[in-house]
Amino acid sequence: MEIIVYGIVNSVSLALMALGFTLVYGISRLPNFAHGAFYILAGYLAWVGIRSLNMGYIVSVLLTIFVVGILGMAMYRFFLIRVRGMPISEIIASYAMGLFILEALRWKGLKGMTFTLPVIYPGTIFLFDVPVDYQRLLVVAIGAGIVAGLWLFTKFTRLGLALRGIAQDEQAAMMLGIDSDAMATVATGLGSALAAVAAIVLLPLGNIVVEAGYQVLIFAVAVCIVGGLGSWAGAILASFIIGFAQILTVSYMQSHFQVVVALLAIILTLIAKPSGLFGRQKQLEERV
Amino acid sequence: MLQVRRLMVFYENMLAINNVDLEVPPERIVGVFGSNSAGKSTLMYTLSGIILDMRRKEEMAGGERITVAGEILYRGEHIENLGPSERARMGIVLCPERRRIFPESSVLDNLKIGAFLATKEQARSTLEFVFSLFPKLREIRRRPGGFLSGGEQQMLAIGRALMAQPRLLLLDEPLMGLSPLIQFMLMEAVKQIRQERRISILITEQYARPVLPVVDEGYVLEHGSVVLRGTGQELLENPDVTSAYFGV
Secondary structure, three states: OHHHHHHHHHHHHHHHHHHHHHHHHHHHOOOOOOHHHHHHHHHHHHHHHHHHOOOOHHHHHHHHHHHHHHHHHHHHHHOHHHHOOOHHHHHHHHHHHHHHHHHHHHHOOOOOOOOOOOOOOOOEEEEOOEEEEHHHHHHHHHHHHHHHHHHHHHHHOHHHHHHHHHHHOHHHHHHOOOOHHHHHHHHHHHHHHHHHHHHHHHHHHOOOOHHHHHHHHHHHHHHHHHHOOOOHHHHHHHHHHHHHHHHHHHHHOOHHHHHHHHHHHHHHHHHHOOOOOOOOOOHHHHOO | OEEEEEEEEEEOOEEEEEEEEEEEOOOOEEEEEOOOOOOHHHHHHHHHOHHHHHHHHHHHHOOOOEEEEEEEEEOOEEOOOOOHHHHHHHOEEEEOOOOOOOOOOEHHHHHHHHHHHOOHHHHHHHHHHHHHHOHHHHHOOOOEHHHOOHHHHHHHHHHHHHHOOOOEEEEEOOOOOOOHHHHHHHHHHHHHHHHHHOOEEEEEEOOOOOOOOOOOEEEEEEOOEEEEEEEHHHHHHOHHHHHHHOOO
């Protein structure tokens, strides 16, 4: 029972970390390797808002999500747009950006155990005799809420539909008046904002440390590769596979194997089915 | 409506479009006929601006050098340097070769994505028009685009392009791979579109027989050059056209 409850919590956490990454890749074919950096940056900004500027929890959190979203947009508009279409350069450029943010934070003194975000609602309840704190339940609720929200957004709003169009066939969407660069800007903004949301609900469970930024990136990449790059359904399924595998290793082996599981998942996927569970790299070209 | 003067397009050193002059008057249907690799699709990509995106991507990937020269005037304005989405905003909408339906979105969502540039009111009335033009689409509106037959996909592609409120509709090989019955039905639909939406339409096609009776004017393209130009009737009676493009 414990494994099931914590497996679900862990899986949803992974999905939250990965959604922003997979969204940007799915829409614009841009691997945003600064994703983990935005995650930690969001945690740090929220911490500054709450602890140093005393702005109150709600204001700090909303402001953080907004600011990180804008930063994501700016990163595309002024930086990544120049290497768009060159995959290797996209990775190097965005990773450099991420390194810059993370190491600048470390230089500014973000290290050790002093930086923590408050939980939204303290306390613990028993679910099927397993103790779960409210924050972890909140992670599941917000994860489900975000998935539902994204689904509604891409189904019923003009902007969401346009993003779906660009994601499926960029040029066909351009023919209908949808601008690819504008949509990529929106997508990176949305992806970064999602990283911020993930940080705000997940970071209270631990400390805000620079290393977590790299770890989040590894998890996000693992989830996306296993699920099939750019596929949302695949990403969610992959989160559950990797999430449960991690909890199983924690219960039966040791807890520091978590990252190993993620990396192993990447390797196994690349050997067995390189396009991932829901990959669609090839299938489109074959239809005539 | 649209005037093309001395248009040249190169892929590296290969000449795809050679000194083409072409004109689409308001509310007219103009056909461009030619065999495989005559330059029909290149012409369409150049008119819709997609070629600029192709050029940028090739440049980024270090691939083929694409060069475009000549003048394209739309309602008297130069549009050579405008990107595809800007041209679509001005009313030039391409319904591409091979249809390029969004395969994971339902028929209705495909049409809604097409309505990106339309106001709510325009979107609603155009959707009604598309469903009256192709009643079949209403029946299958919940089915994913990837599961449609070729004919259904073509109807959807035309409908989707109409949702973008074109004033000049570019149809690139709309009849490719379809049965004569559906070809006939689509050409009837094209006539109806011109009549009710009062727009100009440019059609390219390999197989001229179903298209010629519908066009006001036609061009024959060979190796990127215009070799013949005439009204639909003139082309119908021209023995060269008959032997080359009617498949008799």
